[in-house]
Amino acid sequence: MVNESGLDAMKKLLLLLVSHLAVLSIGFGLGIYVLPILVAPSPPTAADVRAHAGQAAFRGMFRRNLKDSDMLHWGEGELSVGPKAVALMGEIAPGPDYKLYLSPEFVETEADFHRLKPTMLRVGDVKTFKNFIVPLPEGVDPARYNTAIVWCESFSQFISAAKYR
Incomplete structure (x- = not known):
């Protein structure tokens, strides 16, 4: 018997174990974000x-209110698609391992992204969160293509999309 x-x-x-694990989890989550x-x-x-926008043949808008965008995964601003680059004058939510894709169909959910991924072109890395080229x-x-999509590869997370034609 235990007294x-x-x-x-x-x-x-x-209690110490639970509190330390909670703090460690919160710290890890903040680390991934920061x-x-x-x-x-x-x-x-x-x-x-x-x-770059001056050379663009197409324009679109990233909007925060897409189906699978949320308070941590969003983009907003004007997208310009030219013959040599895709540029955003605006912001996207910070996160790791963002990639830019071009799609032949508009996408605003993770399910649509996965369904259409074989038809998409992975353009390259998005390394900045305010403006990008x-x-x-x-x-x-x-x-x-007609849509540009920002996608988080590490967490298979939809960030935002803009239909440009």
């Missing part, structure tokens, strides 16, 4: 984005 002081010691140990912000390169200037691979015709 009362032994039971109190076990309760304290369990680390990409800390290591992100400087975003392109508004002038750089405007220069992502070069198009050589020989890509953006007119073959």
Whole structure:
């Protein structure tokens, strides 16, 4: 049998374990959110984005109110798609391992993304959260697609999309 002081010691140990695990979990979650912000390169200037936008054949808008966007996964601003690059004058929610895709159909849910992924083109990495310019691979015709999507590869998370034609 365990006496009362032994039971109190076990309760304290369990409380310490639970509280430390909770703090560790919160710290890990904050680290995943904050680390990409800390290591992100400087975003392109508004002038750089405007220069790319001036060459754009297509334009679209990232909006916060898409079906699978939420308070941690969103994008907003004007997208410009030109012959050599895709540029955003705006912001996307910070996060790790963002990729830019072009799709032949508009996508606003993770299920649609997974369903259409074989028909999409993975353009490249999105490394900044305020404004971005992502070069198009050589020989890509953006007119073959109509939507740009920001997707988090690490967590298979939809961030945002913009229909540009």
